[in-house]
Amino acid sequence: MKKFEEIKFNIGELKGISKKNIEEHLKLYGGYVKNANLIFEKLEEYMSDPEKNMYVIGELHRRYGFEFNGIKNHEYYFKSLEGGAKKLPENSKLKKAIETECGTFKAWLDAFKILAMTRGVGWAVLAYDKERDQILHIWVDEQHLGQLNGVHWILALDMWEHAYIYDYSTSEKKKYVEAFFDNLNWEVIEKNFIEHNN
Numbered sequence: 001m002k003k004f005e006e007i008k009f010n011i012g013e014l015k016g017i018s019k020k021n022i023e024e025h026l027k028l029y030g031g032y033v034k035n036a037n038l039i040f041e042k043l044e045e046y047m048s049d050p051e052k053n054m055y056v057i058g059e060l061h062r063r064y065g066f067e068f069n070g071i072k073n074h075e076y077y078f079k080s081l082e083g084g085a086k087k088l089p090e091n092s093k094l095k096k097a098i099e100t101e102c103g104t105f106k107a108w109l110d111a112f113k114i115l116a117m118t119r120g121v122g123w124a125v126l127a128y129d130k131e132r133d134q135i136l137h138i139w140v141d142e143q144h145l146g147q148l149n150g151v152h153w154i155l156a157l158d159m160w161e162h163a164y165i166y167d168y169s170t171s172e173k174k175k176y177v178e179a180f181f182d183n184l185n186w187e188v189i190e191k192n193f194i195e196h197n198n
């Protein structure tokens, strides 16, 4: 069975998000890699006697979406913080798509920040539905609940408390949202969009 490997991210000094918080967060990412691999190992083990282990096998399958997306979601997040803060390129295709959908870039950004303030832990996501040629917002509870079938992730903001708890109290999560955007490498986000918008 093909195993997941941890990606090493090259994240420099950030504004408003400490090295300590990033380091701890990367450890959690490593945990998803470890546990996604573990689920497969355990499945192989329990499949030696499916009749006896039917309940456990079912539950392992059920939890796979949590571990799998826990890896993928974090990879979008950490990659978008690599390379330092960078603005959207001139003649950005994504900006154009956002303006078509939301009127102005500012209107979109304001709406996304409201999405990020959704109560509970999860992800604020800008996604692209290629089939319908439409960008859309998704709130994903935990790592996987509410994920929409077949859409491509463009921008992912981790809104679990572990993403900011070393830097901000829980009542200050708005500041973390601002810090995220202060450090965002929009060139990566543009690339995520262009990959599917062709």
Ligand SMILES: [Fe+2]
Pocket: 025, 028, 074, 158, 160, 162, 163
């Ligand atoms: Fe996280």
